[in-house]
Amino acid sequence: MKKKAMEHTRLLALSLLGGEDMYGYQMIIELARRSNHVFDMKEGTLYPVLHGLEQEGFVEAYRKEAPTGRERKYYHLTRKGREALREEERSWKRYAGAVDAVLRGGAGVEPV
Amino acid sequence: MKKKAMEHTRLLALSLLGGEDMYGYQMIIELARRSNHVFDMKEGTLYPVLHGLEQEGFVEAYRKEAPTGRERKYYHLTRKGREALREEERSWKRYAGAVDAVLRGGAGVEPV
């Protein structure tokens, strides 16, 4: 079987940050935990996405020292980011609903 | 807002053929209808996918004349294809369930 593509990475990242500020590494761990390891996001996937979100003004980064003495780069969801999250959620529900409708044989999705 | 990528095209194609034999153009129309135009698949997307499915032995093509006198190329789901459909459906449910779990804040997905 082929490898399952990640997809919807932005939605997942935004959703994670919707709850609390997080740093990249933490997001990967959390995503794996919350999805029961269905999502095993790679650094090579997440970091470019975070940088993109930052450039778009959806997240803001700040550095904070961890209890261990190490510096971490935390990401905070901006207002604009929260709107984007809501939009992406809608988009996901629409998408998932449409897939399910097709699988059921086209029982009909709500009109858009 | 960025364009939403199709994704899971194979699943959708297999699912359409799970009901009855169809020809490519018909699949595009049907998919749009059943998904209420959430999916507006392009020929440039579908045909390569169909050819791939054929090469893998998931579908078999045959030509049949339409009432209009025109020739159409119908695709039929093989046994192997039906298995692939079931597998893709499982995969989709797993994926969608995991996304929903993350959106809910990680209420927990069934272990895999």
Added chain:
DNA sequence: TTATTATACATAGTATCACGAGGTATGTCA
């Protein structure tokens, strides 16, 4: 009659996306 549209198939080029591989650096623990 002729032009346009809808039907029907197909490929080539392009953009995006996620991954693998690799690099850097620090803290912890045996």
Added chain:
DNA sequence: TGACATACCTCGTGATACTATGTATAATAA
């Protein structure tokens, strides 16, 4: 001290879906 976990990052590659384009026929409009 050396291995491992933590923590960040980039580059190259492959997969996927899109746009654009090409071909051809049937139906319809001008």
